[in-house]
Amino acid sequence: MFQSFRHAATWVHTWFGLVLGFLLVVVFFFGSLSVFDREIDRWAIPASRFTPQPMPSFDKMLRPVFESIQPGKESLDKARTLVDGPLPTHWDHPDFWGAFTTHRDPVLDMSAAWDTPNARVPDSVMGRRTIDPRSGKTFPDDQLKIGSEFFYPLHYNLTLNYDLTPNGRDLGNWIVGFAGLVMLVALISGVAMHRKVFREFFTFRPGKNTQRSVLDLHNMTGVLALPFHFFFAFTGLLIFAGTYFPVTDTQLEPLHELHEKIEEQETGLPHDRAGVAAPLASVDPMVAEAQRRWAAKGMAGEVGALSLNHVGDANGYVSIYRAGTDRIASVSEGIHFKASTGHVLREDPPQTAVGGFADFLTGLHLQHFRHWPLRWFYVLGGLMGTTCIATGLIFFVEKRKKQHAKTSSQGRRVVDSLAVTTITGMLIATMSILIANRLLPEALPSGWPPRGSLEIYAFWTGWALAMLHAFVRSGPVALGKLNPAWREQCWVVAVMAVSAVLLNWITTGDTLLRTIGTGYWPVAGVDLSLLATATAAVFAAQKLRRKEAGAMEQGRSQPVVREAVNV
Amino acid sequence: MQTGAATHRSPVALAGRILLAVLGGYAFCWGVIALCAAGTFPLGAEFHDGETLGSILALLVYPAAFLWAFAARSLWRASAVLVGGGVLMAAAASLIQMCLT
Numbered sequence: 001m002f003q004s005f006r007h008a009a010t011w012v013h014t015w016f017g018l019v020l021g022f023l024l025v026v027v028f029f030f031g032s033l034s035v036f037d038r039e040i041d042r043w044a045i046p047a048s049r050f051t052p053q054p055m056p057s058f059d060k061m062l063r064p065v066f067e068s069i070q071p072g073k074e075s076l077d078k079a080r081t082l083v084d085g086p087l088p089t090h091w092d093h094p095d096f097w098g099a100f101t102t103h104r105d106p107v108l109d110m111s112a113a114w115d116t117p118n119a120r121v122p123d124s125v126m127g128r129r130t131i132d133p134r135s136g137k138t139f140p141d142d143q144l145k146i147g148s149e150f151f152y153p154l155h156y157n158l159t160l161n162y163d164l165t166p167n168g169r170d171l172g173n174w175i176v177g178f179a180g181l182v183m184l185v186a187l188i189s190g191v192a193m194h195r196k197v198f199r200e201f202f203t204f205r206p207g208k209n210t211q212r213s214v215l216d217l218h219n220m221t222g223v224l225a226l227p228f229h230f231f232f233a234f235t236g237l238l239i240f241a242g243t244y245f246p247v248t249d250t251q252l253e254p255l256h257e258l259h260e261k262i263e264e265q266e267t268g269l270p271h272d273r274a275g276v277a278a279p280l281a282s283v284d285p286m287v288a289e290a291q292r293r294w295a296a297k298g299m300a301g302e303v304g305a306l307s308l309n310h311v312g313d314a315n316g317y318v319s320i321y322r323a324g325t326d327r328i329a330s331v332s333e334g335i336h337f338k339a340s341t342g343h344v345l346r347e348d349p350p351q352t353a354v355g356g357f358a359d360f361l362t363g364l365h366l367q368h369f370r371h372w373p374l375r376w377f378y379v380l381g382g383l384m385g386t387t388c389i390a391t392g393l394i395f396f397v398e399k400r401k402k403q404h405a406k407t408s409s410q411g412r413r414v415v416d417s418l419a420v421t422t423i424t425g426m427l428i429a430t431m432s433i434l435i436a437n438r439l440l441p442e443a444l445p446s447g448w449p450p451r452g453s454l455e456i457y458a459f460w461t462g463w464a465l466a467m468l469h470a471f472v473r474s475g476p477v478a479l480g481k482l483n484p485a486w487r488e489q490c491w492v493v494a495v496m497a498v499s500a501v502l503l504n505w506i507t508t509g510d511t512l513l514r515t516i517g518t519g520y521w522p523v524a525g526v527d528l529s530l531l532a533t534a535t536a537a538v539f540a541a542q543k544l545r546r547k548e549a550g551a552m553e554q555g556r557s558q559p560v561v562r563e564a565v566n567v
Numbered sequence: 568m569q570t571g572a573a574t575h576r577s578p579v580a581l582a583g584r585i586l587l588a589v590l591g592g593y594a595f596c597w598g599v600i601a602l603c604a605a606g607t608f609p610l611g612a613e614f615h616d617g618e619t620l621g622s623i624l625a626l627l628v629y630p631a632a633f634l635w636a637f638a639a640r641s642l643w644r645a646s647a648v649l650v651g652g653g654v655l656m657a658a659a660a661s662l663i664q665m666c667l668t
Contacts (some may be wrong), residue, residue: 241622259614
């Protein structure tokens, strides 16, 4: 069908890149922000602006909190679709408790899970709680951790939590997964379609026409960070491989169950409840024992995760995992204790070669370890990826501006408007949620939607308005000119970014002088990044104004085109 | 260079290539993962290690298969390899599973 592999590669790169490119910009950009998700959380929840804390005492602090957790509303809504009768009004006897923390978390995330009673397919309901580990005080449920609970899931599932497969709540996962596959395809085909990749890598013609310099920037950001882009698209897919290819939950389910039975015999960790109630022994000595064993192996460390399976049952066991602060893998070195007695059931053996390799790949993507320069390098790589895809979209429009200027193609207008929506519109949406977060009162009047939901509405409303604006102003594109929405939205971004910094100051008293002075970098970093964004946006707006003025000059010398404007 | 090739491209042929790239590639990768998970099990490998190894291979194979679906001369031969290969590998995995369980 195509004359050569290069022709096929070019077609695939152009059209799949165009269709999925808009999505990939979003995935790369919010992935870049997710590198500092915990820090954005601090900015958004001023009461959590204190230094990271270690895992607190289970017996004194965590246990009473765990015992008070009830399922969340969303989880109950889902359970209702799986159960014919009414759901319990009070949920006792949870099956699972878990707490997870990293070296960047001042607050502690806790969760509990229950087997859904009388469900048509086996399922569980979840409840969550965030506490201040210094006092045990609970944070209000309706406070949204904008970084880790919104930008981060947006990065891998677009917050589209609808059931697509029996695995559940994964529609967005599948869409982003397809975009990730297309990213890999676009990288390979992008190299294949250029015969002179090496020479083009050293070519940058910023002074030339827009089309040329956009293409050069596309090639440079694509080739320079090619290993980065490939690695992140690949490992991102690998993290969710079990969702995309549920082989062992479907076709190989019988083999999977056989494996779990053998595993249960080997590890001594019960797969199911015994159905016999049993009390819970003191957990703090188990934590001390785990830490003693890690220290004895020459890898003393903090607790990263603590979980209790089959809570209140004779088969219950406590698992304690070492925080991966100084390791690539998020958590490791699990030690498991019998919940009723505190005896060690099992110490995880050294990892297999394949397991260790996979943990290394996904651990590098998730980056829970401590390495601040690398963390910033990730942001840089992510923003280069965003730039690469965004310039690809702009190049698509620029190239066709010349080809079809006379035929007044509406398609080009649509693509350009979508590019504005995706690029500057995405920044406006981001600023909208931050500004809403600072403008909404701490406690909302009763009857209002949860605070976090309102912030999310502000995000999508900001984005929708940016889209509307981009389409309304897109007229000049049909005439081969710049859409003024690019410039106007750059100004909006700049004003909003500065406003967010000022609002943070007014509502919390945390000026940059104070946050930098006391060395509280999570909040100082967000403020500084906002100011850097504003500066870049002003610079871009001025550059665009000069470009538009230049195009106008040309227009004056071409009366035919001017007539077309009036039509 | 694009316009020259465009004349040979019917929407139906293009749709066939797109379907083959997405679904054929998926079928082939499913087979790779199933065969790796089931095939390494009797060799004493940890079950999830086999699955993970299969996933790593599959995710490297998928983009290559995707591009090949467009570049291949014959749509039918490419379909036979991707879909047929996927079905064969998945069937082999089920056969191994039947012997073990």
